[in-house]
Amino acid sequence: MxxxxxxxxxxxxxxxxxxxxxxxxxxxxxxxxxxxxxxxxxxxxxxxxxxxxxxxxxxxxxxxxxxxxxxxxxxxxxxxxxxxxxxxxxxxxxxxxxxxxxxxxxxxxxxxxxxxxxxxxxxxxxxxxxxxxxxxxxxxxxxxxxxxxxxxxxxKVLADVGLLGYPSVGKSSILRKVSAAQPEVAAYHFTTLTPVLGVVSLPGERSFVMADIPGLIEGASEGVGLGHNFLRHVERTNILIHVLDVSGMEGRDPKEDFDAINEELKKYSEKLSRKMQVVALNKIDLVQDEETIPNVRKYFEDKGYEVYCINALSGEGLPELMERAYYWVENYEPDPESTDDTVMYEAKPDVEFVITRGDDAAFYIKGDRIERLVAMTNLDDDQSLRRFQQIWRYMELDKKLREKGCKDGDEVVIGDQTFTFQD
The missing domain is CATH 2.70.210.12 (GTP1/OBG domain)
Structure with missing residues (x-):
């Protein structure tokens, strides 16, 4: 699972x-x-x-x-x-x-x-x-x-190459053909619901990891379909193989699909939209006329993309595609313009405490130092309690509580302890 x-x-x-x-x-x-x-x-x-x-x-x-x-x-x-x-x-x-x-x-x-x-x-x-x-x-x-x-x-899966594309364009079939991975293949959309990793082995003891990532649909950047569950895994890959159904058997236009998916990538993250992409035109055996493949190929080559025509079932064109994918994996260079928008946690020294008034009219004192002091003080021991009171006065808590409006008999809460203020 x-x-x-x-x-x-x-x-x-x-x-x-x-x-x-x-x-x-x-x-x-x-x-x-x-x-x-x-x-x-x-x-x-x-x-x-x-x-x-x-x-x-x-x-x-x-x-x-x-x-x-x-x-x-x-x-x-x-x-x-x-x-x-x-x-x-x-x-x-x-x-x-x-x-x-x-x-x-x-x-x-x-x-x-x-x-x-x-x-x-x-x-x-x-x-x-x-x-x-x-x-x-x-x-x-x-x-x-x-x-x-x-x-x-x-x-987020760690893979060198990610297979990108709409549902049922043949991503799982490609992975099954070029690796030992066995993703489910069926004639319905969203057959693959979770990422599947496979190791692609090439002659000369060369290899790289490729991921079959769940299919993307329009609106994924807003969580539609598998949404963020898909896009999160794309972030880890170095290059993408954009798989397109060139046959049009399901009434899809590979040009429109390509643009729609890249628009979703851009909406989700500028960093994703700049990833290296290689175009793979799949299901070439189902194309009915001789002009479709050259026209579609020229369309993407004019945009500056490398294009490979493949048949995932027979394996036609896959060796050349995998060799090129390995070349780009070996020559991968991180995008210098990409910035990591992750907010890393930084522990900050506790130099102050904060006094607030709760809905229950009690005064709450929050701060690592004072909360730690209360937690480590044995309040049942008279000497320990006197030491705590000395530190309380040293920190001028009485003065600061009065400034917040604390009066005789009000409750003061620190951590899981409640005190009664006596002026």
Missing amino acids: FIDRARVFVSAGDGGDGMSSFRREKYVPNGGPSGGDGGKGADVILKADKNINTLVDFRYKRQFKAPAGENGQSGNKYGRGAEPMIIPVPLGTVVKEEATGKVFCDLTQDGQTFTIAKGGRGGRGNAHFHSSANRAPTFAEKGEPGEEHWLQLEL
């Missing part, structure tokens, strides 16, 4: 909690704090694997939760960090943040990895908070929560 889209949830492991303990040995009645740090939570890592060619596994498992780090122990023993969770994905997988559509990564090389969610750092044990003013700290930090994301995975 070929699946080229998936929606998944990834959650990195939380850091282990720091330990609050004291050295207790014979003849050492007042030993100092000895709580160890918690271990780091596991990262979630995506890894491109050439042995996978579909996202079908994500149809049955959509949530990935990495293990947490171990808690710290007494005697200044650190908790063990968790091993990263590695999730294999096919080559050509684009990973997007579901909420914003921003692209995290584009995995195109075998073995390429990307850390999609970082595990939380371990909380510090109470030994870290020993000072001349506080010789017996009873508090320790909780582990930092791991990052989590809802993701959209999109697979």
Whole structure:
């Protein structure tokens, strides 16, 4: 089963909690704090694997939760960090943040990895908070929560050559003839519903990968028919073989079909419209008169295209077409004018926090630093709570809440904790 889209949830492991303990040995009645740090939570890592060619596994498992780090122990023993969770994905997988559509990564090389969610750092044990003013700290930090994301995975097939054309023009027949791939061939439109890859082998141990991509119709750039499901896969190919039915047996005009498809490519992406195209006039055995093929061939040659007349069923003309396709694959040069319109995700340092008023009249404070502080503070411990209040005052949160209109008794929400403001 070929699946080229998936929606998944990834959650990195939380850091282990720091330990609050004291050295207790014979003849050492007042030993100092000895709580160890918690271990780091596991990262979630995506890894491109050439042995996978579909996202079908994500149809049955959509949530990935990495293990947490171990808690710290007494005697200044650190908790063990968790091993990263590695999730294999096919080559050509684009990973997007579901909420914003921003692209995290584009995995195109075998073995390429990307850390999609970082595990939380371990909380510090109470030994870290020993000072001349506080010789017996009873508090320790909780582990930092791991990052989590809802993701959209999109697979764009990786092929050197793409077969372009309307449904039923013979693309699948060509691929079956020149490779070991076995796409379905039938006398109805949209026989091929998903991309099919085949390796074309030529004399001299030469080869390239060719894709039979689902047929395109007018309006595909707006999602009509197979729409974007088709166009997304065309983006990966280096050159295109534009297959046309020159026989006109189904009442189609190859010139009009060619122009219509290229118009759809242009509407979808200027980059696509500039890809190298070779024209293949198929079903030459069904042409009824002697003038059609020369006229159609001249029409495309006058436009600057290379034209090959073929019969996908008998194989006539295919060796010459495949040799030329290999030549262009070997001499492929990226379009210097093409620009990558992908918006790559960039992590920005959190230097501020934002205070907003919710519909429930509560005040919400958002910011990585303050949310992390709340998550890692043990609010049930008096010393830990006093430390939190000191940091609160240092960040001047009281002042900034008053500026936003916060009054005595109002609720203040930070992360998953709710506080009552007291002026």
